[in-house]
Amino acid sequence: DTEVTQTPKHLVMGMTNKKSLKCEQHMGHRAMYWYKQKAKKPPELMFVYSYEKLSINESVPSRFSPECPNSSLLNLHLHALQPEDSALYLCASSQVEGWVEQYFGPGTRLTVT
Amino acid sequence: SQQGEEDPQALSIQEGENATMNCSYKTSINNLQWYRQNSGRGLVHLILIRSNEREKHSGRLRVTLDTSKKSSSLLITASRAADTASYFCATDTGNQFYFGTGTSLTVIP
Numbered sequence: 735d736t737e738v739t740q741t742p743k744h745l746v747m748g749m750t751n752k753k754s755l756k757c758e759q760h761m762g763h764r765a766m767y768w769y770k771q772k773a774k775k776p777p778e779l780m781f782v783y784s785y786e787k788l789s790i791n792e793s794v795p796s797r798f799s800p801e802c803p804n805s806s807l808l809n810l811h812l813h814a815l816q817p818e819d820s821a822l823y824l825c826a827s828s829q830v831e832g833w834v835e836q837y838f839g840p841g842t843r844l845t846v847t
Numbered sequence: 848s849q850q851g852e853e854d855p856q857a858l859s860i861q862e863g864e865n866a867t868m869n870c871s872y873k874t875s876i877n878n879l880q881w882y883r884q885n886s887g888r889g890l891v892h893l894i895l896i897r898s899n900e901r902e903k904h905s906g907r908l909r910v911t912l913d914t915s916k917k918s919s920s921l922l923i924t925a926s927r928a929a930d931t932a933s934y935f936c937a938t939d940t941g942n943q944f945y946f947g948t949g950t951s952l953t954v955i956p
Contacts, residue, residue: 738889776935776946777890824889833878833939838889
């Protein structure tokens with residue numbers, strides 16, 4: 735199984751809502767990533783988890799809170815978001831951390847109203 | 848600032864033609880990768896070339912790397928309509944990983 739799954743595919747939330755994005759992989763990968771991608775722009779790295787520990791936080795606002803419950807799952811908890819946070823949120827995994835080949839999920843299209 | 852710049856920003860070709868896109872970067876790298884993204888979806892890894900390699904092939908893809916010029920190129924031969932997508936280079940500087948600005952390729956059947 736070489737698939738990274740993400741749920742939901744689409745999410746619309748108000749600025750006062752709390753929601754979570756979920757990502758799952760069953761490839762035995764030990765590094766997982768969250769990226770944010772605005773329209774017609776490249777993905778921007780947000781967080782990296784390596785062996786279930788937060789390895790990199792690219793100065794992301796605290797309204798985004800990542801969580802790695804186990805080696806297969808990665809969550810991104812959202813709270814008090816702003817309209818400018820509307821974007822495609824991509825999850826990826828790789829065998830180990832170190833900027834090797836990453837496998838991406840299809841993304842969650844988030845709209846903040 | 849962004850590590851990688853790609854050109855052209857957009858490219859439109861006829862099916863069967865070759866497509867070449869270029870990536871320039873600013874600092875020394877460990878490796879450079881190319882990814883494809885179909886409209887609004889996840890990225891797919893195409894090829895990785897290490898800093899000590901000059902050329903690499905994978906099927907219809909040919910990637911070159913010139914570390915002295917800090918540039919790479921991706922050649923897609925005998926293009927197909929299914930190759931229509933955005934293509935991103937991504938550079939590993941050791942402690943940073945950046946995607947380039949991307950090239951939008953349209954292959955006309």
